[in-house]
Amino acid sequence: MNYYSDSINQxxxxxxxxxxxxxxxxxxxxxxxxEMPKERAERLSKSILDAKSKIRLxxxxxxxxxxxxxxxxxxxxxxxxxxxVVEEPSDLVAYEKTGQYExxxxxxxxxxxxxxxxxxxxxxLKELLVRLTKExxxxxxxxxxxxxxxEATALWISKYVKQAGIKVTRIASGVPVGGALEYVDEMTxxxxxxGRTEL
Amino acid sequence: MNYYSDSINQxxxxxxxxxxxxxxxxxxxxxxxxEMPKERAERLSKSILDAKSKIRLxxxxxxxxxxxxxxxxxxxxxxxxxxxVVEEPSDLVAYEKTGQYExxxxxxxxxxxxxxxxxxxxxxLKELLVRLTKExxxxxxxxxxxxxxxEATALWISKYVKQAGIKVTRIASGVPVGGALEYVDEMTxxxxxxGRTEL
Numbered sequence: 098m099n100y101y102s103d104s105i106n107q108x109x110x111x112x113x114x115x116x117x118x119x120x121x122x123x124x125x126x127x128x129x130x131x132e133m134p135k136e137r138a139e140r141l142s143k144s145i146l147d148a149k150s151k152i153r154l155x156x157x158x159x160x161x162x163x164x165x166x167x168x169x170x171x172x173x174x175x176x177x178x179x180x181x182v183v184e185e186p187s188d189l190v191a192y193e194k195t196g197q198y199e200x201x202x203x204x205x206x207x208x209x210x211x212x213x214x215x216x217x218x219x220x221x222l223k224e225l226l227v228r229l230t231k232e233x234x235x236x237x238x239x240x241x242x243x244x245x246x247x248e249a250t251a252l253w254i255s256k257y258v259k260q261a262g263i264k265v266t267r268i269a270s271g272v273p274v275g276g277a278l279e280y281v282d283e284m285t286x287x288x289x290x291x292g293r294t295e296l
Numbered sequence: 297m298n299y300y301s302d303s304i305n306q307x308x309x310x311x312x313x314x315x316x317x318x319x320x321x322x323x324x325x326x327x328x329x330x331e332m333p334k335e336r337a338e339r340l341s342k343s344i345l346d347a348k349s350k351i352r353l354x355x356x357x358x359x360x361x362x363x364x365x366x367x368x369x370x371x372x373x374x375x376x377x378x379x380x381v382v383e384e385p386s387d388l389v390a391y392e393k394t395g396q397y398e399x400x401x402x403x404x405x406x407x408x409x410x411x412x413x414x415x416x417x418x419x420x421l422k423e424l425l426v427r428l429t430k431e432x433x434x435x436x437x438x439x440x441x442x443x444x445x446x447e448a449t450a451l452w453i454s455k456y457v458k459q460a461g462i463k464v465t466r467i468a469s470g471v472p473v474g475g476a477l478e479y480v481d482e483m484t485x486x487x488x489x490x491g492r493t494e495l
Contacts, residue, residue, distance in 0.1 A: 131351055
């Protein structure tokens with residue numbers, strides 16, 4: 098049985114296809130949109146189309162950008178000799194928010210995952226190697242996720258970057274700041290021990 | 297500091313204005329939309345505009361509808377002598393999902409709430425009273441929420457419906473089905489006791 102009009106159904110369906118939005122939330126969002134002033138709904142609708150049509154990938158680092166080269170790559174004050182490799186644009190943003198990193202980035206747009214058919218050639222890995230030959234790079238920091246896929250990708254990168262004679266480092270694994278040891282999993286504790294530094 | 301391009305910022309801002317979507321979720325949704333195939337993003341954008349432009353209020357019961365009279369009011373198999381009064385269209389849907397109600401509805405679009413300036417005249421209450429004079433109604437079931445505002449609205453309705461000489465009932469308050477007594481608040485337990493029925 099259908100409780101809604103077609104256009105409400107359509108809206109609920111589109112909403113519930115978004116990540117983290119279940120049928121209940123989709124219904125709530127749809128009703129909220131229907132109660133919105135018309136201009137706000139139009140702005141929401143337009144912002145989706147705008148983002149979609151204006152955003153492309155930076156030709157240097159493959160970050161999302163509305164210009165050919167993203168603001169980070171265009172910034173001459175940043176250290177272009179250090180490249181941090183991340184899986185997704187949101188990882189880049191996470192590191193930018195620390196305000197502590199002054200190098201540039203390279204966004205892979207995923208991690209190697211044969212289970213769902215993501216091979217190295219589906220990622221921006223070849224483009225990374227090309228960058229290393231063209232630019233004067235002294236260090237590649239691998240900041241892929243600490244997952245099986247992220248680690249596999251890190252291994253792949255380290256192999257080829259080392260072959261190019263460039264230093265390659267991996268961000269540290271360990272106990273999160275503010276984390277209580279008793280709630281941290283064994284693998285993380287082991288990594289934290291392995292990666293211990295002298296005080 | 298701005299980590300995103302303008303059009304991504306705009307999209308994140310519009311998304312985070314939706315109910316239940318915090319800044320983190322808004323960012324995730326925005327990135328998801330950017331990764332979507334173009335057609336899907338266009339469909340999502342269009343569904344917002346469509347719902348907004350096609351949906352109006354049923355002239356009988358003020359449910360959301362894409363025709364002048366909603367499918368429930370247009371259904372001659374339903375009992376038009378019984379009107380259930382609900383606060384929002386989503387409440388109507390909740391009752392429709394039970395499949396147990398055969399009457400029609402009246403959607404108030406809110407509840408009396410002087411704190412935020414919602415007075416009886418801001419709701420579809422006058423329209424309810426007009427319906428009662430024009431239609432042959434034998435019972436009004438008040439299914440507003442079990443909140444202070446919902447109860448105040450229920451009182452208002454019962455006063456005027458009784459004056460019109462029509463039977464007015466209130467849905468039962470009590471322990472939710474499957475609920476364990478120890479987790480139920482005192483007010484609900486009191487109501488459940490008050491509303492006890494003979495076995």
